Amino acid sequence: MARAAIVEYGLGNLFSVQQACEHVGLDAAITDDPAALAAADVVVLPGVGAFADAMAALGERDLVAALQDLAAAGKPLVGICLGLQLLMGESHEFGTHAGLGLVPGTVERLPGDKGLKVPQVGWRPVHPPAGRSWDDGPLAGVAPGTHLYFVHSYYVRPEDPSVVLAQSDFGGQDFCAALWRGNLFACQFHPERSAEPGLRIYRTIAAMLDQGALHE
Amino acid sequence: MTVRIIPRLEIKGPNLVKGIRFEGLRVLGRPEAFARAYYAAGADELIYVDAVASLYGRNSLLDMVSRPARDLYVPLTVASGLLTLDDIRDVLRAGADKVALNTAVVKDPELIRQASRKFGSSTIVVSIEAIRHPDGRYEAYTDFGRESTGVDAFEWADRAVDLGAGELLVTAIDRDGTGAGFDLDLTGRIARAAPVPVIAGGGGGSVDQVAAVVAEGAADAVSLATMLHYHLALTLPLDGDAFGDEGNIEFLRRGGGATRRFAPTDLAALKADLMSRGLDLRPAAEAAGAA
Numbered sequence A: 001m002a003r004a005a006i007v008e009y010g011l012g013n014l015f016s017v018q019q020a021c022e023h024v025g026l027d028a029a030i031t032d033d034p035a036a037l038a039a040a041d042v043v044v045l046p047g048v049g050a051f052a053d054a055m056a057a058l059g060e061r062d063l064v065a066a067l068q069d070l071a072a073a074g075k076p077l078v079g080i081c082l083g084l085q086l087l088m089g090e091s092h093e094f095g096t097h098a099g100l101g102l103v104p105g106t107v108e109r110l111p112g113d114k115g116l117k118v119p120q121v122g123w124r125p126v127h128p129p130a131g132r133s134w135d136d137g138p139l140a141g142v143a144p145g146t147h148l149y150f151v152h153s154y155y156v157r158p159e160d161p162s163v164v165l166a167q168s169d170f171g172g173q174d175f176c177a178a179l180w181r182g183n184l185f186a187c188q189f190h191p192e193r194s195a196e197p198g199l200r201i202y203r204t205i206a207a208m209l210d211q212g213a214l215h216e
Numbered sequence B: 001m002t003v004r005i006i007p008r009l010e011i012k013g014p015n016l017v018k019g020i021r022f023e024g025l026r027v028l029g030r031p032e033a034f035a036r037a038y039y040a041a042g043a044d045e046l047i048y049v050d051a052v053a054s055l056y057g058r059n060s061l062l063d064m065v066s067r068p069a070r071d072l073y074v075p076l077t078v079a080s081g082l083l084t085l086d087d088i089r090d091v092l093r094a095g096a097d098k099v100a101l102n103t104a105v106v107k108d109p110e111l112i113r114q115a116s117r118k119f120g121s122s123t124i125v126v127s128i129e130a131i132r133h134p135d136g137r138y139e140a141y142t143d144f145g146r147e148s149t150g151v152d153a154f155e156w157a158d159r160a161v162d163l164g165a166g167e168l169l170v171t172a173i174d175r176d177g178t179g180a181g182f183d184l185d186l187t188g189r190i191a192r193a194a195p196v197p198v199i200a201g202g203g204g205g206s207v208d209q210v211a212a213v214v215a216e217g218a219a220d221a222v223s224l225a226t227m228l229h230y231h232l233a234l235t236l237p238l239d240g241d242a243f244g245d246e247g248n249i250e251f252l253r254r255g256g257g258a259t260r261r262f263a264p265t266d267l268a269a270l271k272a273d274l275m276s277r278g279l280d281l282r283p284a285a286e287a288a289g290a291a
Helices: A014-023 A034-039 A051-060 A064-072 A195-211 B031-040 B061-071 B085-094 B103-107 B110-119 B153-163 B184-193 B207-215 B226-235 B267-276 B284-288
Strands: A003-007 A027-031 A042-045 A077-080 A088-091 A103-109 A120-125 A147-152 A154-158 A164-170 A173-181 A184-187 B004-012 B015-020 B023-029 B046-050 B076-079 B098-101 B124-132 B138-142 B147-152 B167-172 B198-201 B221-224
Touching: A003 A014, A003 A034, A014 A027, A014 A195, A014 B061, A027 A034, A034 A064, A042 A064, A051 A064, A064 A077, A088 A154, A120 A164, A120 B004, A147 A195, A154 A173, A195 B284, B004 B023, B004 B031, B004 B198, B004 B267, B015 B031, B015 B226, B023 B031, B023 B226, B031 B046, B031 B226, B031 B284, B046 B061, B061 B076, B061 B085, B076 B124, B085 B098, B085 B110, B098 B103, B098 B110, B103 B110, B103 B138, B103 B147, B110 B124, B110 B153, B124 B153, B124 B184, B138 B153, B147 B153, B153 B167, B153 B184, B167 B184, B184 B198, B184 B207, B207 B221, B207 B267, B221 B226, B226 B267, B267 B284
Parallel strands: A003 A027, A003 A042, A042 A077, A077 A184, A088 A103, B004 B046, B004 B221, B046 B076, B076 B098, B098 B124, B124 B167, B167 B198, B198 B221
Antiparallel strands: A103 A154, A120 A147, A164 A173, A173 A184, B004 B015, B015 B023, B124 B138, B138 B147
């Protein structure tokens, strides 16, 4: 049974992530111990809340360098919601803040004009970018156009568009809903709150771990 | 954005209950069985309301939260007389995704700011439960509709958003459980002014009324109880675990007078009907993984 280490840093609902992991047969522990992260087969970085608070909370637990080192060494790392945003180089949430810098790019606020409501809360369809297939990778088996559950006020803009695995749109403007690059998979939606299609993603990640397909 | 359809389950002890205008609670059955059925039928979220929390304290609250959260993979909002930041943390740790706050934040509005900072504004739903007075004023009530506050519902909505509420759950107490339709004036005025999503509740008795609160009431999401509960009460197997020992559904199966203002409706059929009217929803079939 592959072991998942869910990063505890004081923000976010870790319970639902743990339940989803266990539902698909992962042995899931919630921890802030860098050694436990290193010993796991996959590190899951969830998170709800403010970007700067999250980076500060990771820093207080000596997890910034630990996560950077693990990712650089090829450890599979799954980021969810704020956990996706933290992978980026910098965020423009209330000023400019450095992120983990694992994926070059920025975090930007959803444009709350044109009567659009921010935070965006609810189910949105996700699609592969033109020319991209989901046949292999973490979204295998998810039908393009499936609605998944989003709660966010910010979105990520990776510099390299080829890392974008899924996109959705906000008021007609496409944004990155999920990215995948080697050992890094991260999504803006909450797969553990996206009913069976979300569990399918967890199941696929578990299978990829067993096959070594998420390692670099 | 797709319109969310959110079954609302009021809980008293181990039972799913439903009343009229928050009173005369009747036991329908077991909340877990109803929640499971809603999950399978495409519920976009679930709301759990502890119907006695403000009165008697938080009996078995964490247990109530962790049971549905265990194998239902859609967002769960809990409204249960939460009073402090520690209360909120405990409920989130137990498995809730969001909390809906009313009584505590009317008494201490700063709690909205503190809670949204600590847990993220998307976790903090401010629940506004209002009664329309004959002169047209809408007054916010607390303690499950028992205590008047003198607070104007519209001013309170503005203030709650300013303080950091991520969503507003707006319930017309005088419509609740009546099937008389939503209060489109209350919902519409708040939803059009608020920069955050508004969940409309109280009064939904038919598909037409749900469509109206989206179109005319500008609701971003709709919370429904009786019209969905009655459908399950009429269709779930009697010998399963849906009703327990205390489920009082004979009145429904006999077609009693209390049911006449409702069109008991299957959740998946409701969503299909709304989509056929051009509304944007997540199709119910996707809950099971089909697209």
